[in-house]
Amino acid sequence: MNYDPVQYSRMLTELTLAFHIIFATIGVGVPVMIALAEWTAIKRKDPYYSLMARRWARGFVITVAVGVVTGTAIGLQLSLLWPSFMRIAGQAVALPLFLETFAFFFEAIFLGIYLYTWDRFKKPIFHFLLLIPVVLGSSASAFFITTVNAFMNTPRGFKLQNGAIVDIQPLVAMFNPATPTKVSHVLASSYMTSAFILAAIAAFSLLKKKDTLYHRKALKLTMTAALVFSVSTALIGDLSGKFLAKYQPEKLAAAEWHFDTDKKVPLVMGGILTKDNEIKYGLKIPYALSILAHGSPTAEVQGLNETPIKERPPLYVHYIFDMMVSIGVFLTLLALLYIWAQRRARKHQGRYPRWLLRLISWSGPLAMLGIECGWVYAEVGRQPWILRGYMKTAEGATTSAHVDTMLVLFCFLYILLGLTVIKVLSKLFKNNDVQDELIASGIEGGEAK
């Protein structure tokens, strides 16, 4: 491959974001789950949930650290790799970028306090209250940073005159048409993914160690939350489809291989595309795309042929879109299935079928895969634009001669960080067995040490 700073800049940005998003998603969702657990502990006076919050928080710190450092990396890389883009965007979206750091600051301060004040307050509710700024901060920073991404999809609130940007309206840029659906989809899917990850851990432990009360309680809490969040994610996903049909029809059309503008359009799952843009082997769901796009089975949906060839996104996004949607649907069904099994389990001495536990222990990684797919679809789907309608990606990249070397360096960095996180986390939980901790804190079979 010849040296091409644009190509390498894209690869490096993709790599950093793909790695960061794992930890960012956990960073947004897990505090909500910790808060749920601690709240339940206080409300029911059940020390099991309090231990749950503690154990989750302990692992959470490790992921936060990687989230913080990769977040710093992407923050700096934006300017290093896309200087021309940031010259424009820096003027239009400086406000949300700035606010994001405030939200992060707020979260960082209270997370520090939260982690070091277990047992320091007489009333447990004070410790719980410290978690509220953490939840607000992490969700707010997701909110602000997503408005920046939304701006890149539907740029508003400025004018371009001879390459210079004028008439900036910071709030219009921030609350652009993509903001509502994007932000809510990001938040709901992060909560959902974190719930499934924690559920997967509980299910995995139940599979390995037979029946423990702690893990059954954890499974119940996480799967109930997962059901709520996955249903909301699906509903918001539907709204996102309607947003795309209105504002970025080429993105939706590319995802669905929908070429000719038509009415009563079916939705295609899977399949392959021939050279003449014919779809083979796909599963067609009649009227579904019309419903997804406009909420009516007979509605007209704009096809890809309306978009000039040079402005079309790559067509492989279809597979990625399909994967995201199938994972979402599967996980929602799984959460429903759990509720059914849980009702039944009450009659059968609280045992769950092993196949169900096995499925749930795959749900966490699957949900994360769904997140990655969703972002790849959202980002690749707006190619070739970096600012849709204003600036092509190639015009925003750096001209520096060393991006390829940096790409290799960062590859090594992320491999090293990824492997160490896995090692540290597994060691952390192996060394602190739940049963031992239950006994040590006097919850089960013994006096407090």
Add this chain to the structure above:
Amino acid sequence: MSYEILGISVLWIFLYGYLIVASIDFGAGFFSYYSFITGRKHLVHNIIERYLSPVWEVTNVFLIFFMVGIIGFFPDTSYYYGTALLIPGSVAIILLALRGSYYAFSNYGSKDNKFYMFLYGATGLLIPASLSTVLTISEGGFVIEKNGKVEFLFGELLRSPYSWAVVLLSLVSVLYISSMFLTYYAAKAQDRKALEVVRGYALGWSFPTILASLLVFFAINGHNPLHFQRMLDLAWMFVASFLCFLTAVFLIWKRRGYSWAFLLVMLQFAFAFFGYGASHLPYILYPYITLYHNFTSDAMALSLVIAFIAGLLLLVPSLALLMRLFLFNASYVQGTTSKKG
């Protein structure tokens, strides 16, 4: 006051904040590792850990805040610096990433892992050096614009005596600020043994720091005489900085007024840093970016200022709470309250 001056002042205050908290952090990491390999870990490790653990995340934010702020107020900086700094910037990111994550790994995960502690300690000294290149570049002479393309003269940077003087200053001042803070903190914790060790560090690093400062002062004359002239116009600030330094070292030497001594260290760097900053104006990157030619739109400047004030209203009480709970809480500092869960 114009938006431009207000904007750069806010940013400079945050960079100063980063200078102090990051120096404490970077230096402490190094001392922590150093005491570990010299077998004195049991003496000083406790105070270092008790201070650092709740605040390590906050340190990073000061830097990001400055970065985002400068792009917001002066969008052209991202164009020039962004293009020029790909290599030193990426190296700094990698070091920050290793340091931040391995801190967490060694503190919350595998305790006493030698390799993790080494990464954490060593990166602490390299980061200030790589970050200080930004200040070096801002003096001009390392970035040129030819045919609309920004080019970074890496060789020039490596050959420049000025750039090495800055690197040297950043290294020694990190160790100086950090050991001065640890001395204050150990005194507060009434940890006699730790106090003796870190007091030795503080006195040991004080004169190299002032020598390196003088070196930078004169190296600027060689590199950018115009800037040096403007620094001489603000000579009183550098004199005040020097007096603060002398008093601080004197207090530590006499073993009294440890909290005053640290306050004076902060003032020493405040005078020098703001004197340097003020004399650097109106240039942000000599001679391409000035305060006035490349400022953001009024609408954005206003909204950033409002956001900044709103943010401060939220942050100041939170930071005060953090300090009250950990930095100025006698029983926490002395280690009599319970630790993390």
